[in-house]
Amino acid sequence: MDFFSLNGSIGNNTEYYEDPSSLFDMPVLVPVTIICILLFFLGITGNMTIILIFKRYKEMQTTVNMYLSSMALSDSLIFLGLPSDLYRIWKYKPYIFGNFLCKFNVYLNETCTYCTILHITTLSVERYFAICFPLKAKATITKRRVKGIILLIWVCSAVTAIPILFLFGVEHRNGSLPEETNECKYIEQAARSGLLETMAWLSTLYFFLPVVCLVLLYGLICRKLWRTARNLEGHHAATRERHHHQTVKMLAVVVVAFVLCWLPLHVGRILFAQGSTVLYEISQYFNLISMLLFYFGASVNPILYNVMSQKYRKAVCKFLNHNQAWQQRNLSRSGKASVEGVEISSFL
Template sequence: MEVNGDSNETVSPIEWYPGLQLTACLFYSLILVVGVIGNALVITIVTKYRDMRNATNYLLTNLSIADLSVLLFCTADGYQHLYGKDKHRLGTFMCRFSPFVQNATATCSVLTIMAISYERYIAICQPFKTNSLRLTVFHTLPTVIIFWIISCCMSSPFFIFTNTYSVGSTYNETITICLTQFHPSWSIWYLIPCTVMIYIIIAIMLICWHYSICSVLFNREALLRDNTIVTRYRRQVAQLLIVLIVSFFVLILPYKIWGIIQPQLSLEQFHRLGFRRHSLLIIITRLLLYLNSAINPLLYSIMSTKFRQSFVRLSKSCCPNAKERRSSPVLDCKEYLKRPVSVSGYRTGCNGSTSNAGRGSYQPINLNHQQEKEKKFLFVDASVTPVTSTAVELSKIIFP
């Protein structure tokens, strides 16, 4: 304990828990690297592959953009808190911009999750109902822009009321700190409604929508009779969204709640809490916030077959394997375009042309309509958006 000679007041020493700084720095770095790479891959996959372009995946891309913004613009505060001795070294603009980005991206993320859940609810529970709010690829971009405008407007007070100040520190020097100072009435009329009420209302809506979705997709009759590729894909998306929603609220709410409680602490309460416990709370809430921005791509790759296959496809296109290229049926068709294949007395080329020359030893395979439809759905998204012509052509090449 240290004693202040002027007031004889005992103050807790400014000491960290042993090894806490190094451990927190390693976790920050791991989350930053995994999150930036994962979210960048999600954005690349959806923009590069045409069969991944649908309303749901575009909204997931917007979610990745929000998460990427948090990791790029807000993790510097975490490192600064660990080794900066409470000094703000990033300048006045970053002092204001970082809390603005944290709140704007969180609001945009929860609105995006709400839109994804609503789109799935309409597609599964009310597929034949005409709804003006039903999302399609053509309506996704305006929806995303509206979400960002709402989020920026709701978060603008954090940019306005945050500033740098010069104060005396406990280690006998004047330092620059970054502080958000709201008027006491703002905590009642702005901070609490915007950071708590919006999450409660949206959480209730999400629970109702996903309860209806699970009632349709996971009831006993559907599990026993309806086991098509389309239904299995929809079950995967529903499970992914439920895990994504739970992880979002579990990981982000501690940071939001602590952001409301911390400004209300008096100096006496702060000293009673102590530097060690206060710093530990800040590190834990920030770790959960950064983890929320990095975990979504991992959830996509674990729970979604289409995203997992797209990740593999992207890695193969970046580092192609010569042996796999030679064994690919599509590439074989292009390489041997002039070599026809004999099937049941007809000579068939890769372009689909046939000629009645010679007899073959293979009998034709008769596929019923349902099997052909399911095979085509392997290449397209079974959502409310129409099937692209490129995906159909690809399915015809592989399944003539």
Template sequence: METTEGAELCFPLFNNSCRKPQSNNMLVSILLSFISLLTVALNLLVIISISHFRQLHSPTNLLILSLAVSDFLVGLLLMPVDILFTQACWFLGDFMCALYHVIDYTIIYASIGNMVLISIDRYLAICDPLHYNTRVTLDKTKICVCLFWICSVLYRILILMDSLIHYDSLNCYGECVVVFHWITGSVDLVLTIIGPITVIIVLYMRVFVVAVSQAQAMRTHIASVTQQRPVGVTAKKSEMKAARTLGVVVVVFLICLCPLYISAFTVESTSSTFVTWLFFCNSFLNPLIYAFFYTWFRKSMKLIVTFKILHPDSCDMTIL
């Protein structure tokens, strides 16, 4: 019996060793690995597209680029680690576990924060279009995105500091988890989940109301437009289309995110694994949404896979 029990432990020589996790279905692991690979590839296409083609250098696309970076990191780092260590013990030590949790939560909160920035961008574009170009510039957006990523890392280190200092007393050997004090967890939940989700929903409800009223106004007065008005109408339609597309991205994100944090109040590991991967799959779905709604992404993707971006002056190609 001792041999059997020892075989079930991650570190049989340690009294407080964790038990080895039950092995998962190999077919499921292969499927999840394929999703991880596609997530990396598709988001890399988004990153290359927006970074390479000058015509795509706009504040809104810069926010999409930032979101694609966080989605790319989900596929490159979070998915493979989750696939590996749900079937095996954690052998990388306390420091790597702490580093993983800093990276893990930073990427997750980066995704949530990017959605907030996208919602603010669409709110200003639709609800205050006259001042949008002066308030939202490429340089200001770059600064906001950089500050946001830096603050995400610093906040994550700060919020995890107490748990990481007392790590040895909280866990058995062979497991990589952190335990929050309930006050810290509650504050973190409000600041990083409830608050951002509330902002996203409120802003997009406002965008939806204004978009509907503007569409009705354009239909009502379409007969009285002047020769110069169609340009403005075209610009409005472009902003509306962007708002609709990014609205789909936001709705899909909320659908994938909410079950993850509802499951935080349960103890069922199977359910937790499912909702974690539901959230991860959002990073896989975003590029598919861009491909479905954005012609520029389909065009740029074709140029990338055919290696035409290697041609001189390819960055000045017409994409829009």
């Protein structure tokens, strides 16, 4: 995610740098770097654990968890762009990784951003049908169809992010040496043509339209649950409704976290699209906070699942105990082999 180009206008403000190679002072860079490293390992470890748990245990392979595991993959891929963003806040120019990596990093992050948004929206639509139209949902929401929808989400995200490839690249200022002033930023021609502004608005709509849809869906779900709670009859009905309540509560928390963490990013894009004359230094610190919140949003879901879902906590404990037992068996086998080796060598 190119926070310091698409959210602001860094390419047009390089004359304000005291140190043209760095965006921030050392007291800012060090704590931000530590936070980014922690988020990187937390995000990769947590999201990969989700994927492994959902793949390993059959009882966890529900349609809801299929969406969540695919979204975990998307969040994991988002972190592939973190080293590049971290490098660029330390040394913004010259950009030494070439035009391809510049374009690919921005494209991958944009694709995964769209993908995560579509996963959350589609999953919420599925829960709406499962709760409000349970009989119809039971016949239509199948694992095979969910796999097809997930594939469609990835394809749609990858296709709609393609314009990013033509909007970003490595450029340098006229009259300067490329090896000294190369920057990975939006292309000046794209900015002058209006394509960059159009893409900024498209990305913003990609966020706000689903958010409006989510608010509407969860409002309808809550109304349905409130009405049915007064007319419950039988143990099975109560158990089913309690399960729906737990699932909706967990997903609602995930949605709220998603909105709070990604909102600053899109507010910055709106300001950019409107050509807002915000003070340069303030806008860059706003972009820095947006970056940290963005990566925090991609790493927080495993924590929320662990806090909100007892079933997920049990699966994590089972997964960790299984791995621990497997490691102990390997250690015991290696210990036994070493003892046997000592005995054989002594005998020889």
